[in-house]
Amino acid sequence: ILNVEQSPQSLHVQEGDSTNFTCSFPSSNFYALHWYRWETAKSPEALFVMTLNGDEKKKGRISATLNTKEGYSYLYIKGSQPEDSATYLCAFVNNAGNMLTFGGGTRLMVKP
Amino acid sequence: ETGVTQTPRHLVMGMTNKKSLKCEQHLGHNAMYWYKQSAKKPLELMFVYSLEERVENNSVPSRFSPECPNSSHLFLHLHTLQPEDSALYLCASSQLRGIHNEQFFGPGTRLTVL
Numbered sequence: 001i002l003n004v005e006q007s008p009q010s011l012h013v014q015e016g017d018s019t020n021f022t023c024s025f026p027s028s029n030f031y032a033l034h035w036y037r038w039e040t041a042k043s044p045e046a047l048f049v050m051t052l053n054g055d056e057k058k059k060g061r062i063s064a065t066l067n068t069k070e071g072y073s074y075l076y077i078k079g080s081q082p083e084d085s086a087t088y089l090c091a092f093v094n095n096a097g098n099m100l101t102f103g104g105g106t107r108l109m110v111k112p
Numbered sequence: 113e114t115g116v117t118q119t120p121r122h123l124v125m126g127m128t129n130k131k132s133l134k135c136e137q138h139l140g141h142n143a144m145y146w147y148k149q150s151a152k153k154p155l156e157l158m159f160v161y162s163l164e165e166r167v168e169n170n171s172v173p174s175r176f177s178p179e180c181p182n183s184s185h186l187f188l189h190l191h192t193l194q195p196e197d198s199a200l201y202l203c204a205s206s207q208l209r210g211i212h213n214e215q216f217f218g219p220g221t222r223l224t225v226l
Contacts, residue, residue: 043115043217043220089155099160105154
């Protein structure tokens with residue numbers, strides 16, 4: 001059983017604050033790490049797919065880093081906006097198979 | 113219709129009923145997935161279908177039966193379910209079974225088993 005943990009489980013921030021949260025995963029047999037954003041009443045949407053140690057990806061105000069040797073990824077949101085309120089999921093893919101193992105998610109709420 | 117669609121969006125069924133969930137993808141992908149989201153649990157992969165094979169999560173009870181007649185359609189047949197099977201069932205598709213390529217999710221079916 002693969003252990004993918006996300007912290008914190010939930011987070012309340014004020015509009016304009018920058019925030020970050022963590023995804024930890026097994027450091028052995030790494031193949032890829034996915035980040036998804038899931039807004040209430042909508043479908044999860046992919047943010048990033050990261051494969052290389054030291055990878056850093058950015059989409060607008062959201063960025064992510066990857067450390068495969070120690071088994072963690074950070075997701076950063078700069079200047080949070082109410083529309084950033086969502087659950088952010090990470091998913092680990094190991095090289096033994098092609099299946100995604102999801103973490104429990106971080107639920108972000110941004111207050112105006 | 114674009115993306116991944118699922119029907120029905122909501123389903124209430126008794127434990128003796130037989131029902132099916134349907135998923136359709138319009139993205140030209142070659143792999144499709146069923147996931148289960150139970151309350152306060154991580155998203156859990158149930159089944160994967162690609163052109164070549166079906167990969168099954170061994171912990172999925174036999175009362176859930178997937179069917180993939182072609183690369184665009186995926187069904188989940190349900191029979192003699194239990195109340196603990198109440199959950200959100202998400203379908204997804206991807207190219208190359210999601211190794212490097214992200215998965216595209218449908219809106220889900222909210223299932224309640226009475």
